[in-house]
Amino acid sequence: MSIDFLSQPTEELFREDSRLTECVARIRALDERGVRLDRTVFYPQGGGQAGDAGELLLADGTRIAIADTRKGEAPGEIVHVPAAEQSDALGKLRPGDRVTARIDWGRRYRHMRFHTATHLLCALVPHPVDGCSITAAYARLDFHMQEPLDKEALTAGIARLVAESHPVRHRWITDAELDADPTLVRSMSVRPPRGSGRVRVLEIEGVDLQPCGGTHVANTSEVGMVVVKKIEKKSAMTRRVVLEFAT
Numbered sequence: 001m002s003i004d005f006l007s008q009p010t011e012e013l014f015r016e017d018s019r020l021t022e023c024v025a026r027i028r029a030l031d032e033r034g035v036r037l038d039r040t041v042f043y044p045q046g047g048g049q050a051g052d053a054g055e056l057l058l059a060d061g062t063r064i065a066i067a068d069t070r071k072g073e074a075p076g077e078i079v080h081v082p083a084a085e086q087s088d089a090l091g092k093l094r095p096g097d098r099v100t101a102r103i104d105w106g107r108r109y110r111h112m113r114f115h116t117a118t119h120l121l122c123a124l125v126p127h128p129v130d131g132c133s134i135t136a137a138y139a140r141l142d143f144h145m146q147e148p149l150d151k152e153a154l155t156a157g158i159a160r161l162v163a164e165s166h167p168v169r170h171r172w173i174t175d176a177e178l179d180a181d182p183t184l185v186r187s188m189s190v191r192p193p194r195g196s197g198r199v200r201v202l203e204i205e206g207v208d209l210q211p212c213g214g215t216h217v218a219n220t221s222e223v224g225m226v227v228v229k230k231i232e233k234k235s236a237m238t239r240r241v242v243l244e245f246a247t
């Protein structure tokens with residue numbers, strides 16, 4: 001195995017195709033924190049979105065349950081965190097071995113629906129966001145604002161944007177393209193980070209445009225029935241909106 005194989009960042013297949021549920025990958029390394037692969041469909045916790053769970057399948061049929069996915073210390077490193085008490089199965093893993101990495105799609109799809117719903121909320125509440133958490137059970141967004149928010153009006157606003165079936169897509173934009181088109185930056189609800197050379201932006205056609213590295217559905221109609229469960233005044237300058245799926 002070359003040093004390059006060990007030191008390159010994990011290939012992030014979920015960035016280009018959020019609907020990939022599995023991939024074949026090679027094990028780069030494993031330690032007490034978890035398993036590193038050369039490529040993966042597992043989204044690591046970040047940008048408020050929870051990390052993926054799922055399983056790694058070995059050639060002999062052994063299954064290793066993955067409880068969570070986190071970023072490692074090195075840039076671009078992704079750590080698949082095994083569920084507890086699997087030392088026998090984990091003992092079979094060797095660097096260089098091929099495995100099938102498969103996410104818990106039901107859980108991830110809820111993340112994608114909620115994540116897309118938080119973008120709809122950003123379009124309805126034109127204030128800066130200073131906190132975000134997206135799980136399979138709920139999503140919450142903290143807005144930096146003093147004005148009160150109306151629960152029913154926001155639920156109705158989300159339902160309207162879902163019913164309007166807006167296409168959702170991402171694209172990569174270079175710093176040079178941003179500089180050349182100031183209207184692009186002005187239309188974004190969040191200012192893009194500079195310096196890395198390119199930034200991934202998420203566009204909900206006619207609704208929202210902002211830099212985002214997370215996973216989303218392909219059309220707002222997929223978000224389905226999402227309701228504003230509660231609105232909390234977290235501080236004098238923070239209003240927290242909690243979303244849940246309607247049951």
Ligand SMILES: [Zn+2]
Binds near residue numbers: 116119202212213215
């Ligand atoms: Zn997003």
